[in-house]
Amino acid sequence: MPGWHQRSGKADVHPDDPTPRPSTKSLRAARAALLAGAVALLAAGCASDREGFLDSDVSTGFMPSEAGVTDQTGRIINLWNGSWIAALIVGVITWGLIIWCMAAYRRRKTDTGLPVQLRYHLPLEMMYTILPLFMIGVLFFYTARDQAIITAEDGEIDQTIEVVGKRWAWDFNYVDADVYETSQQVGDPGSTTQEELPTLFLPVDETIRLELQSRDVAHSFWVPAFLYKEDMIPGRQNAYVFTPQREGTYAGKCAELCGEYHSEMLFKVEVVSRERFDEEMDALQERGQTGLLPVDLGRSDNFERSLDEGSGSEG
Numbered sequence: 001m002p003g004w005h006q007r008s009g010k011a012d013v014h015p016d017d018p019t020p021r022p023s024t025k026s027l028r029a030a031r032a033a034l035l036a037g038a039v040a041l042l043a044a045g046c047a048s049d050r051e052g053f054l055d056s057d058v059s060t061g062f063m064p065s066e067a068g069v070t071d072q073t074g075r076i077i078n079l080w081n082g083s084w085i086a087a088l089i090v091g092v093i094t095w096g097l098i099i100w101c102m103a104a105y106r107r108r109k110t111d112t113g114l115p116v117q118l119r120y121h122l123p124l125e126m127m128y129t130i131l132p133l134f135m136i137g138v139l140f141f142y143t144a145r146d147q148a149i150i151t152a153e154d155g156e157i158d159q160t161i162e163v164v165g166k167r168w169a170w171d172f173n174y175v176d177a178d179v180y181e182t183s184q185q186v187g188d189p190g191s192t193t194q195e196e197l198p199t200l201f202l203p204v205d206e207t208i209r210l211e212l213q214s215r216d217v218a219h220s221f222w223v224p225a226f227l228y229k230e231d232m233i234p235g236r237q238n239a240y241v242f243t244p245q246r247e248g249t250y251a252g253k254c255a256e257l258c259g260e261y262h263s264e265m266l267f268k269v270e271v272v273s274r275e276r277f278d279e280e281m282d283a284l285q286e287r288g289q290t291g292l293l294p295v296d297l298g299r300s301d302n303f304e305r306s307l308d309e310g311s312g313s314e315g
């Protein structure tokens with residue numbers, strides 16, 4: 001291969017072929033420029049995607065949330081940022097040692113033969129066994145501690161709401177108010193408007209217990225701004241206990257690939273004042289949506305219009 005062994009910055013010219021070729025250096029520079037451009041484009045795309053979301057910057061670890069959105073988001077952001085800081089410290093030390101080794105033990109002109117071969121160096125081997133175990137132990141300690149606090153289900157509950165996932169929509173049973181909201185898959189991918197989305201109302205500063213269930217296949221309840229998701233598994237009830245602390249509208253979605261219209265399985269969460277929450281409950285009552293929808297309803301049983309027109313039963 002022409003120029004295979006040559007590592008100079010100059011253009012490689014094969015003795016039989018006078019055409020100059022771009023040097024490895026300029027190729028590398030071009031590749032780096034392309035990569036930088038792609039990263040910049042991607043970052044710009046992500047930035048515009050985040051419009052309407054909460055501020056996400058380095059202080060929140062670029063998470064779409066802030067401390068104080070729920071009683072858990074501050075703790076989760078701290079765990080996330082702490083893990084990154086720990087990883088970066090380890091990374092800087094490791095990169096420093098690598099670069100130092102490359103410089104200090106580089107092959108010098110006077111060197112001959114192989115360098116000293118080091119093996120079965122017990123202190124060294126113990127060090128690189130014990131040190132990673134210690135690092136994993138620290139990460140495990142903080143993760144297990146925070147997870148236990150976040151998933152704790154004890155304490156007083158102000159509102160219990162059953163959330164039922166179904167292909168590809170959501171039902172909400174407000175257990176304490178004895179009313180329900182139901183929804184159906186609203187349209188083809190991309191055609192769903194914000195107004196059409198089912199809305200889960202939550203009273204601010206009250207402890208909520210969401211009982212998560214599925215009517216057909218595995219789904220996952222996810223509100224990105226709450227930094228939490230929980231699986232919804234047929235025949236099983238999972239719970240998510242938390243206190244929303246900031247009024248506002250938050251996007252929710254299914255986070256478990258559940259079929260053809262999974263990407264349209266969206267909803268909204270509105271965290272509202274107690275007065276507004278009561279008004280919404282009254283409105284559901286006035287619409288006649290009293291009682292709770294049983295979880296064993298078929299997917300289309302409570303639809304007026306079914307996805308596959310005509311085949312869905314009514315009522």
Ligand SMILES: [Cu+2]
Nearest residue numbers: 219254258265
């Ligand atoms: Cu789903």
